[in-house]
Amino acid sequence: MQNPPYLTPDALRAFIHSALAEDVGDGDHSSLAGVPAEARNRARLLVKDEGVLAGVALAELIFREVDPALQVTVQLPDGSRVKHGDVALTVEGPARSILTAERLVLNCMQRMSGIATKTAYLTxxxxxxxxxxxxxxxxxxxxxxxxxxxxxxxxxxxxxxxxxxxxxxxxxxxxxxxxxxxxxxxxxxxxxxxxxxxxxxxxxxxxxxxxxxxxxxxxxxxxxxxxxxxxxxxxxxxxxxxxxxxxxxxxxxxxxxxxxxxxxxxxxxxxxxxxxxxxxxxxxxx
The missing domain is CATH 3.20.20.70 (Aldolase class I)
Incomplete structure (x- = not known):
């Protein structure tokens, strides 16, 4: 799918910066307080519903913006039909960074996937x-x-x-x-x-x-x-x-x-x- 005119690197970067500023502010103090700086971990993005997956490409950009050291492996790309139990992606790297990115990734993907699912149904x-x-x-x-x-x-x-x-x-x-x-x-x-x-x-x-x-x-x-x-x-x-x-x-x-x-x-x-x-x-x- 060819990107529409509004979907530019600058626009995506601006959105992510604004969203992270809103969520993180002067620091993710929960992660800074409770998780060792040197800790490295991994996580899976789990599907708990049926529908059309959206926001995977955006999630990759968010993880990268939070910490370039995070490594994302996509299992299911945007547009995939998904069901309960599917794994959309995995992320590995600094544990604090995974936690800092978590909510923004989920907020975007849950909302985008809901819209994609409704769109596919009406189509x-x-x-x-x-x-x-x-x-x-x-x-x-x-x-x-x-x-x-x-x-x-x-x-x-x-x-x-x-x-x-x-x-x-x-x-x-x-x-x-x-x-x-x-x-x-x-x-x-x-x-x-x-x-x-x-x-x-x-x-x-x-x-x-x-x-x-x-x-x-x-x-x-x-x-x-x-x-x-x-x-x-x-x-x-x-x-x-x-x-x-x-x-x-x-x-x-x-x-x-x-x-x-x-x-x-x-x-x-x-x-x-x-x-x-x-x-x-x-x-x-x-």
Whole structure:
């Protein structure tokens, strides 16, 4: 899998530094107090659940950042289907360093694996349709990089990363601009002035708004927000393949198949990141 633009060495390093600063502060005093400086040990990362593993590559970076002397052996890479009793990786080296890295590794991997598992499950529900599953910006502040990475590992597709890499004219933008046409026309003028070819997505709430977007044109995708499948089919007939379409709003595992069968190109689901359970993992000495 090719790394997305947000997954750079600098971004990963910045995330790890910030997370370690939050957790370690001026020192892991429990390990410094209770474990001899010269002690060397090893530990296994144990899977205690069923799902899709994610965060292994990140765990390697965390261990290395905490102490380059730590040696990680990966048993199961990102994207692996796992079950209770599997060993994801082993780590060996200075005991204090293993303990210092433990919680950050587990926090990241449990959360990422939960998101990857939910993504893989919802993706399986739309198999055989043209629809692809998208995430959203409904992420945990400071942890977006990891959450969107987990969606990719689970087989989903990333939507925009933030407010800077796509123009999305949602309901409030349209209302504040005075309607569909003025919102799109103002966007074209802005991008011309900016000299930056950002993709444009326009959210529509009604069939009338879909018609207006198609009439104005000059956009990259039409979002069909909170529409029932029958209404989506009507909207797709209006679009007639001229623009990619995205279904959004309140889509659940009970409704996602019916939405996908309308023929939309994308389905965005905020629950991938804001409501996923964790996958139970633990790091145990052996």
């Amino acid at each position: 399986s529900l739309i198999a055989g349709t043209p629809a692809r599953l998208l995430d959203t910006r409904k992420t945990t502040p400071g942890f977006r990089l990891c959450e969107k990475w987990a969606v990719l590992i689970g087989g989903g597709v990333n939507h925009r990363f933030g407010l800077f890499d796509m123009i999305m004219l949602k309901d409030n933008h349209v209302d504040y601009a005075g309607g569909i046409r003025p919102a799109i026309e103002a966007t074209h003028a802005y991008l011309k002035q900016l000299g930056r070819p950002l993709p444009i997505v326009v959210e529509t709430r009604t069939l009338s708004e879909v018609e207006q977007v198609v009439e104005v044109g000059g956009i990259d995708r039409i979002m069909l927000d909170n529409m029932k499948p029958d209404t989506m089919r009507e909207a797709l007939a209006i679009v007639a393949g001229r623009f990619p379409t995205e279904a959004s709003g309140g889509i659940t595992e009970q409704t996602i198949r019916a939405v996908a069968e309308t023929g939309v190109d994308y389905i965005s689901v905020g629950a991938l990141t804001h409501s996923a359970d964790i996958l139970d993992l633990s790091l145990k000495a052996f």
